[in-house]
Amino acid sequence: xxxxxxxxxxxxxxxxxxxxxxxxxxxxxxxxxxxxxxxxxxxxxxxxxxxxxxxxxxxxxxxxxxxxxxxxxxxxxxxxxxxxxxxxxxxx
Amino acid sequence: xxxxxxxxxxxxxxxxxxxxxxxxxxxxxxxxxxxxxxxxxxxxxxxxxxxxxxxxxxxxxxxxxxxxxxxxxxxxxxxxxxxxxxxxxxxxxxxxxxxxxxxxxxxxxxxxxxxxxxxxxxxxxxxxxxxxxxxxxxxxxxxxxxxxxxxxxxxxxxxxxxxxxxxxxxxxxxxxxxxxxxxxxxxxxxxxxxxxxxxxxxxxxxxxxxxxxxxxxxxxxxxxxxxxxxxxxxxxxxxxxxxxxxxxxxxxxxxxxxxxxxxxxxxxxxxxxxxxxxxxxxxxxxxxxxxxxxxxxxxxxxxxxxxxxxxxxxxxxxxxxxxxxxxxxxxxxxxxxxxxxxxxxxxxxxxxxxxxxxxxxxxxxxxxxxxxxxxxxxxxxxxxxxxxxxxxxxxxxxxxxxxxxxxxxxxxxxxxxxxxxxxxxxxxxxxxxxxxxxxxxxxxxxxxxxxxxxxxxxxxxxxxxxxxxxxxxxxxxxxxxxxxx
Numbered sequence: 001x002x003x004x005x006x007x008x009x010x011x012x013x014x015x016x017x018x019x020x021x022x023x024x025x026x027x028x029x030x031x032x033x034x035x036x037x038x039x040x041x042x043x044x045x046x047x048x049x050x051x052x053x054x055x056x057x058x059x060x061x062x063x064x065x066x067x068x069x070x071x072x073x074x075x076x077x078x079x080x081x082x083x084x085x086x087x088x089x090x091x092x
Numbered sequence: 093x094x095x096x097x098x099x100x101x102x103x104x105x106x107x108x109x110x111x112x113x114x115x116x117x118x119x120x121x122x123x124x125x126x127x128x129x130x131x132x133x134x135x136x137x138x139x140x141x142x143x144x145x146x147x148x149x150x151x152x153x154x155x156x157x158x159x160x161x162x163x164x165x166x167x168x169x170x171x172x173x174x175x176x177x178x179x180x181x182x183x184x185x186x187x188x189x190x191x192x193x194x195x196x197x198x199x200x201x202x203x204x205x206x207x208x209x210x211x212x213x214x215x216x217x218x219x220x221x222x223x224x225x226x227x228x229x230x231x232x233x234x235x236x237x238x239x240x241x242x243x244x245x246x247x248x249x250x251x252x253x254x255x256x257x258x259x260x261x262x263x264x265x266x267x268x269x270x271x272x273x274x275x276x277x278x279x280x281x282x283x284x285x286x287x288x289x290x291x292x293x294x295x296x297x298x299x300x301x302x303x304x305x306x307x308x309x310x311x312x313x314x315x316x317x318x319x320x321x322x323x324x325x326x327x328x329x330x331x332x333x334x335x336x337x338x339x340x341x342x343x344x345x346x347x348x349x350x351x352x353x354x355x356x357x358x359x360x361x362x363x364x365x366x367x368x369x370x371x372x373x374x375x376x377x378x379x380x381x382x383x384x385x386x387x388x389x390x391x392x393x394x395x396x397x398x399x400x401x402x403x404x405x406x407x408x409x410x411x412x413x414x415x416x417x418x419x420x421x422x423x424x425x426x427x428x429x430x431x432x433x434x435x436x437x438x439x440x441x442x443x444x445x446x447x448x449x450x451x452x453x454x455x456x457x458x459x460x461x462x463x464x465x466x467x468x469x470x471x472x473x474x475x476x477x478x479x480x481x482x483x484x485x486x487x488x489x490x491x492x493x494x495x496x497x498x499x500x501x502x503x504x505x506x507x508x509x510x511x512x513x514x515x516x517x518x519x520x521x522x523x524x525x526x527x528x529x530x531x532x533x534x535x536x537x538x539x540x541x542x543x544x545x546x547x548x549x550x551x552x553x554x555x556x557x558x559x560x561x562x563x564x565x566x567x568x569x570x571x572x573x574x575x576x577x
Binding site for chain 1: 178190191192194195286287288301327330331333395396398399400402403410414417418419420421422423424428429430431432433434435436437439440443445448449451452453455456459465466468469470471472473474475476478510511514525526527528551
């Protein structure tokens with residue numbers, strides 16, 4: 001099985017070196033080949049399970065509550081300015 | 093026996109009788125850490141100063157008999173993927189190496205409220221992705237029974253710390269076996285509760301439909317005791333279930349007469365080594381002697397569980413780990429001239445190989461054109477696995493299997509072949525896919541390495557598996573075996 005490693009890495013926003021691309025290409029192919037066993041099963045009439053426990057929307061009251069540790073939260077950002085996270089320029 | 097070798101319930105008796113102070117106990121554990129940690133390397137962060145402070149506060153509580161719980165004054169280790177306010181929480185990843193959470197995980201908050209002493213944060217496979225703790229981006233952890241072997245993973249640090257008496261109790265998290273398999277490899281007890289039983293608020297997410305927090309302990313009573321303080325609904329975790337929490341200690345009854353125990357045929361055949369099989373068969377015999385009814389059961393879909401898991405878990409991980417982008421927390425690459433390059437380089441430099449591999453795998457399984465063939469297919473097979481469990485539990489109360497197909501393997505033995513590493517989770521993965529509770533208890537030794545017995549229960553039937561595990565433990569001595577460090 002051939003995987004377009006460049007395309008997948010781009011979707012994942014993951015910078016990979018040439019060595020990694022080669023290695024992951026091989027390893028992912030091997031894993032997906034192993035996963036082919038699933039195709040043996042007839043699941044046409046089977047419903048998918050995304051959660052083991054049945055659950056519907058869990059809602060809470062739309063109420064404003066105080067957030068008093070803004071400084072601690074901001075302190076974890078690599079770069080801050082005026083109480084905001086700073087990122088490299090997006091628009092020219 | 094030194095005090096750090098004792099269980100929490102033994103120590104609680106000494107602490108409440110004022111025969112021992114939490115300060116003495118905490119200092120004993122810290123000096124044990126000083127002696128054995130260079131060999132084991134279970135911890136990534138030790139919180140000695142705050143532990144001493146907490147111990148002194150616990151002694152005040154004990155002295156005044158003020159809100160004393162069985163955890164008051166007892167040193168606990170916490171896996172480093174659970175947030176601790178103001179204490180590094182790294183997930184053993186370079187990308188979070190400097191992350192100081194602004195809040196406590198709910199389980200940590202509960203430990204603090206109960207008066208437990210938090211001794212440090214334990215090592216794991218980066219973001220809990222792995223079965224050996226070798227994927228830690230910080231350092232490997234060694235198995236206390238043989239330091240050339242892995243402790244299992246991903247909660248390898250917590251399991252090794254309990255086995256080495258570098259703590260009394262520990263918290264782990266289990267997505268595909270990450271509490272039970274290291275418990276088996278290190279000869280301790282590990283319990284994965286039902287999905288939704290314990291709040292995951294503050295647990296760094298790996299695969300959200302599978303992750304669950306649970307105890308790693310020296311015996312079954314301690315597991316029940318710790319679960320009492322972890323379980324329960326939390327408004328901050330919308331997947332936690334509002335379901336009454338029993339006193340799990342009440343379930344510890346040394347009687348399994350008439351209990352129907354189903355052993356899983358598929359997990360006692362090929363792929364399971366002879367010593368592991370023979371230890372599990374001896375445990376089955378023991379249950380028979382104790383009056384339980386043994387039934388052979390077949391769960392044919394198990395053959396597909398590993399493939400199913402390695403599509404679903406990476407898919408969820410690829411989505412969960414999108415948040416590590418160098419903006420709000422964690423490291424940012426120095427090479428970040430523009431936003432897109434910042435993402436690429438930050439993630440390239442910050443993540444280790446296994447994490448990258450799983451992000452790639454998950455991204456692929458979710459990508460346009462492949463979603464139906466891989467991700468959706470896996471979700472459907474997940475239903476079949478769940479149905480198999482439902483059928484089995486119509487015939488039995490507890491399911492039994494080995495926890496892992498082998499004993500601890502060598503450091504470096506499986507790192508080159510990810511698939512062989514994945515297959516070591518064959519007995520534990522189906523349980524997460526179905527969201528069920530399961531416990532691993534020591535059931536033998538082979539060439540000086542522990543073997544684990546897995547007992548699986550119906551959803552929210554933690555009491556049943558605790559009872560089965562307790563009865564086994566009361567009639568065997570495996571949990572009393574200690575590594576020579």
